[in-house]
Amino acid sequence: xxxCRRDFFLPDEDIxxxxxxxxxxxxxxxxxxxxxVLHDFPMPPPFIPDKLNLKINLPQDYVGGAALDMFFTxxxxxxxxxxxxxRLTESNGFDNKKWWQWSRHYPKNxxxxxxxxxxxxxxxxxxxxxxxxxxxxxx
Numbered sequence: 473x474x475x476c477r478r479d480f481f482l483p484d485e486d487i488x489x490x491x492x493x494x495x496x497x498x499x500x501x502x503x504x505x506x507x508x509v510l511h512d513f514p515m516p517p518p519f520i521p522d523k524l525n526l527k528i529n530l531p532q533d534y535v536g537g538a539a540l541d542m543f544f545t546x547x548x549x550x551x552x553x554x555x556x557x558x559r560l561t562e563s564n565g566f567d568n569k570k571w572w573q574w575s576r577h578y579p580k581n582x583x584x585x586x587x588x589x590x591x592x593x594x595x596x597x598x599x600x601x602x603x604x605x606x607x608x609x610x611x
Contacts, residue, residue: 480506489592502567506530516606518552537586540594544571558611576601
C-alpha cells in the first residue's frame with residue numbers, strides 16, 4: 473500500500489478535500505520540508521505516465537496563510553505526441569525520492585488569498601494547468 477503518513481497537522485477542510493479525492497495521500501515531513509503527496513494522481517492524455525505521485529510543498533506557515541506554488545511529480549513526464557514540456561526540471565530529493573518540478577505559477581493578477589485559498593484551490597489549479605497544457609498551451 474502507498475505511503476499514507478500523517479507527519480503534521482492539516483486543517484480539517486484540507487483533510488476532507490483530500491479524503492474526497494479518492495486517492496491515498498500523505499502529509500510528509502522530511503527534515504524542515506513538508507509536503508502533501510497524492511498517490512496515483514491521474515494525468516490527462518497525452519502525458520505519460522497516466523498516473524504518478526504528485527507533491528505539493530507546504531510552507532511551515534501554510535496554516536497561517538502562506539501561499540502555495542508550483543507542483544512536483546515523482547516521475548519524469550513525457551508526452552505521447554513527442555512535444556516537449558517546458559519548465560520541467562529535476563528537483564531536490566524529498567522522502568528519499570527524486571522529484572520533478574513543474575514551474576507553473578499563478579497569473580500575476582491572481583493573488584493567493586490567505587484564509588480563503590486552500591489545498592483544494594491549489595490542486596484544482598494544478599488540474600487546470602495540466603488540462604491546458606495537455607491541450608497545447610505552452611509556458
